[in-house]
Amino acid sequence: MAEKPIALKLAEKQREVSVAEFFERNRHLLGFDNKRKALLTVVKEAVDNSLDACEEARILPEISIEIIEMGPDRFRIIVEDNGPGIVRKNIPNVFARLLYGSKFHSMKQSRGQQGIGISAAVLYAQLTTGRPARIKSRIDPNHPAHYFELHLNTQRNEPEILKDEEVQWKKEHGTRIELDIEATYQKGDQSVDAYVKGTAIVNPHATLIYTTPKAEQLIFARAIEKLPKEPQEIKPHPYGVELGIMLKMIKATESRTMQSFLTNEFSRVGPQTAKEICEKAGFACNEKPGNLQLPHVEKLMQAIKDTKIIAPPTDCIVPIGEQLLEKGLKKEVAAEFYATVTRSPEVYRGIPFVIEVGLAYGGQQPGDEPARLMRFANRVPLLYQQSACAATKSVIQTNWKPYGLSQSSGSLPVGPLTVAVHLASVWPPFTSEAKEAIAHYPEIVKEMKLALQECGRQLGSYVNKKRRVGLERERVTIFEKYIPEVADSIASLAGITKSRIQAALAEMLAKNKEFIASNTAKIEADESDEPENKIKMTVKEEE
């Protein structure tokens, strides 16, 4: 064969793909698979960023969300916060460069993770309408507000600045983003409306002002004037680090010995533990990290596995808390009974997490439909991929029958119930980049189930009590039905008028309603040997 090897031919076509180009093609990975979801994703990315920024700056968030219908399938989204603002030089990168962010490298509980979200939204707007993103930001009253119009250069993954000017803004500090996108608006479980409501439940410290495309303004006022505790940043725990990351860390470290590398870069590793790991891995404590080759690192990984290291600190996680979660639920879900549980921190793959569960039962919720499940991760509602989520699995695997609900195997319980499941973690494990479902780590599923059971027991005692009260009411009704019958019999035996007897019996029932209702003497069996239950009743004074 005279032809040149196929690989050479193929090589001509092989070139670098920019991240931006990749996401342009694979936008579904970021939550832009359809027009309806796109609307939600854009709002969600903007609001999540605003909440993170406000909390980091210790400002009580007040966020306004406005969606304006511009034409068929075309919407303008405006999200404005009272956060700390962004310094001028960072604005273009924050909004128009993928994978630019402050959160990827830190082990700290926050809503955003990778620094993709808002830039992806900008990219989506650009792809569907061609219109640039309009950003306004101000960092304090002594600085001017800056206005940018930005495009994202997909080949180079860089911002293109179309406009950069100082403008007047009456806000003292904050950020405002305006995007035009192709989208559709629809109400329902997976709508922006549901997202905003869910956000209000798990962020009772935030005020959200939402103007829908129908120009209705909904205000979700905050239920508490206190910010959640600031989450602490932690170093990775050795158990949670994989080989690739370990290699990268070893390459990047400034530590001169393995012992100091281990103690400095990881949580819960002291000099003694570091020494033990080095010994087990078969190298000296003062070995230079730079000298380590792949086989050594593999040994190191094994040594870590074989060494007992205490669990990572858990103060880095800030759960909502039982009281606040209840407040949040009460605020947004009209029900008659609420139960909330915050579990103690646990660890999956060396990463600490906390599970919280809230239940809202009864009220106007439909009793013949499956319970409504609301899933949250780090105070963000998860609206898609319900069936793929660990939270769904946990709810389904929990037996709800003892708690007074009906449930067929392999499905959600049926009843007037809302179940909220929240995972707080420095690194919530999602099944995809779009952050729609929590991955099925056994530790996480176990904690979720325990929390659900704990709440379920509270619910069970309420539901049973309610049922008991219902029975008592039914009992009184039985007598109401029987009174005319027995009055008729007695009257016809004694040869007197029925009405007097009936009135006297009705009066007796009314006076002793509570007593009669609570009297649970068991049904007497004719041939039973047991003495019948004697009951006493208040008797009118003899005249």
Added chain:
Amino acid sequence: MTEPKKRLVELGQELAKDIEKGKQPKLDVPVRALSNVQYNERTKTLELGKKSAERIFFNVGHVKKFVQTLEVAKVSKQLLDLGKHASLRDVFYMAKRTIPGSNINIVDEQTESDKAIEDLELITEFSREQLNINANKNGSVAGQVIIEDKGDAIDWSKLGSGGWSIPSNVEEIKFKKVSADYVIYMEKAAVWERLHEDKYWDKHKCIILTSQGQTTRGIRRLLQRLNQEHKLPVYVLCDFDAYGFYIYSVLKFGSINLAHISESQAIPSAKFLGITADDIEKYGLSKHLIKMKDVDIARLKQISEYDWFKNNKAWQRQFKLMKQYGAKAEIQALSARGITFISEKYLPEKIKAKDWLD
């Protein structure tokens, strides 16, 4: 006003008085259970004890029965007012209805109204016949006997293949002529038909009597009257099983459920003719036995522990043998020896030899 009617009016007036005083209405019903039944050694019958239970209207567990009892009392009073009689089934339908605006029925099944009537008997101390409520006719009799019933003379020997069917109330019957030496009561109507066809009563100068299964009150009273008024011995022919034994026990001592009327029902001199364990040996019936089920064994144990059987050695021996066989035998097993074996050989032999259990 007749006594039963007076008692029913009193019952209504007592309840009305309590209600108007604000006292909750209740009925005292003697407990009809083994725990409240005693065997009287002297009279050799069962007696109802003094234990009674309150049935309270304002009690979820009692209200239904309370209403049922008063409902049948009302029906009974209406019957007495009209001078008419009704059957148990009639009373059931007179009481059966749904309370308006609810899904509650006063009675759902006839057993409920039947029980309510039995309770009413205890409360009023009158029998249901006196309350103008009759049971269904059930049972046949044949023999050289002439009676008078409501003005009609009836000859028990001239009633064809069916015999005279026994009414539920035999109180008013007059015996005109009784020419018999004894009475045989049998559990099985099929056996009665056999003996009737063979004219056993004619050949042996006796009366043959049956009801299907458990003996009704009318039959028990009829047997008792023949026994008391004409000094006829009563022989009982039953299956060799726990239920057969209990039929005999009811005839002789009275029933647990109706211990309050033992006096007008029990026949303490009745004898158990067969089938006995000894018959099985003597007449070679061991190939025609039926295996006992768990319920049979449990019932046998209950019966063997009744006070009136406990110290009876002959009976305890029968129970023991039955347990050993692990099997029971029907009267009809005798047919294995020939269709007329029972009338030509078994019965004459047994009676002649006084081969019975007391």
